[in-house]
Amino acid sequence: IRNNFLHQASTLMVKNHDLIVIEDLKIKNMSKSAKGTIENPGKNVKAKAGLNRSVLNEAWRKFFSYLEYKLKLKGGILIKVDPKHTSQTCIQCGHISKDNRKEQEIFKCVKCGYDAHADVNAAQNILKRAGLARMARQANLNRGRQQEPAEAYNNSTIVV
Structure with a gap:
């Protein structure tokens, strides 16, 4: 089943x-x-x-x-x-803190005050990381060097 x-x-x-x-x-x-x-x-x-x-x-x-x-x-x-800090990072300002997610369902940034459903904020962070990983991977392919998405993400810079 x-x-x-x-x-x-x-x-x-x-x-x-x-x-x-x-x-x-x-x-x-x-x-x-x-x-x-x-x-x-x-x-x-x-x-x-x-x-x-x-x-x-x-x-x-x-x-x-x-x-x-x-x-x-x-x-x-x-x-x-990489799931590291996806549920603790503010999608608006990029601030990472355990205090941003004191409750299971509520995300509230202690720096900028942004609030959202915690899972929605985490999903946006995951998508943002994936987009950066994909762009870095494509850039590396264009230069003739192939990387895995996680490696490309780790080697790229996040601009918030």
Whole structure:
């Protein structure tokens, strides 16, 4: 049932979009155990185990691989961007702070006062990074040097 759903969802997305941008999530890191050691036991182990189970149940890696191969067949592009600070960066002024996102759904920049739904602000940051990565990649291709999108993003300058 899960595979069928993932295939249907990825097919629908690929049919409707030539470019898809995702966060390059490190699922293995996200689902590490919180048990700790005998000398230094973990905290909230049951809650973390439940979160790990939910993350792994969603099969994000499988979904991303379906998107990738289907886009390749179609001639589309999948761009993976570094998720670092995407939910803490103000899309308006570029200020990065944990205080910008004190609540799960609300983003409010402590520097310029911009406020938005936190996921919308993060998605705009992801798209902005992808655009810069794509432009840097294209510029490098034009110069005869190929780079992966994440590497191109890391080597480019963000102008805010």
